[in-house]
Amino acid sequence: EAQVTQNPRYLITVTGKKLTVTCSQNMNHEYMSWYRQDPGLGLRQIYYSMNVEVTDKGDVPEGYKVSRKEKRNFPLILESPSPNQTSLYFCASRLISRTYNEQFFGPGTRLTVL
Amino acid sequence: LAKTTQPISMDSYEGQEVNITCSHNNIATNDYITWYQQFPSQGPRFIIQGYKTKVTNEVASLFIPADRKSSTLSLPRVSLSDTAVYYCLVGINNNDMRFGAGTRLTVKP
Secondary structure, three states: OOOEEEEOOEEEEOOOOOEEEEEEEOOOOOEEEEEEEEOOOEEEEEEEEEEOOEEEEOOOOOOOEEOOOOOOEOOEEEOOOOHHHOEEEEEEEEOOOOOOOOOEEOOOEEEEEO | OOOOEOOOEEEEEOOOOEEEEEEOOOOOOOOEEEEEEEOOOOOOEEEEEEOOEEEEOOOOEEEEOOOOOEEEEEEOOOOHHHOEEEEEEEEOOHHHOOOOOOEEEEEEO
16 A cells, blocks of 8 residues: 555654654655644654655755655654644655645654653 | 645534535646545544535535636535544645645534
8 A cells, every 4th residue: 555654653752762653655656755744733754865865955844854764664753852842743655746746645643742 | 735724723613514625726737626624633534635616525525616726625414523623725736735724623522
C-alpha cells in the first residue's frame, strides 16, 4: 500500500531532551516536507526536501533540523525541544511535477513538550 | 504568493450539494488551484486540482471562471462523513502554496 508513515504517533517529552520523529514513504517520491499544525494557524511548513541531500527551510524552521540521506526517509530532529514546539506534526511527500500538486500526508505525530 | 480567502465555516444537511468558494484575486498565470480535505487528527487528503473551467472526479467538481480569481469546490449529496475542513491552495508547486485556516464544513443529519 502506498503510504507515508510517521513514528512515533504520540510523544510526551521534557524541555531540552533531543528527539527525532521519523518519516518514511514507499512511493519513490522526490519531494518530502514537514508541517506543523496549531489551532487557528493552519498547517505551516517547517522544512522541505527536493531530493536526497537537498533540503531547504520552510516558513517556520527555527528549532528544527532535518536530513535526507535516503530518498524514502526524512526525519525531523528537535535538538532542544521547548514547550512552544508542542504541536501536531505532519510529514508529506509527492512527485515533483509542474502540473500536478498532490501531496500525500502521513498520519501525524502529536508532540507535547513539558 | 497568491493569497486565498474562504469562509471559515459552513453547515449543510445530508443529501444536499455543498459549494465552497475560494477567492484568489492575485492568482498568477501559471498557478494551479488545489483543494484538500482534512478530518480531525488526520493529515490532509488531496481532493481535486484545476487550472481553468471545470474539473470533475469521483469525489468533487471544481469550477473555475474565466478570470480565475475565484474557484468553487462542489460536493454532491454530502453525507455525515464529509464533515471536515476543506483547504483551497493556489500556486505552482508546494513551496509557494500555503494552507490557510480552511473552511470547516459540518454536515447535519
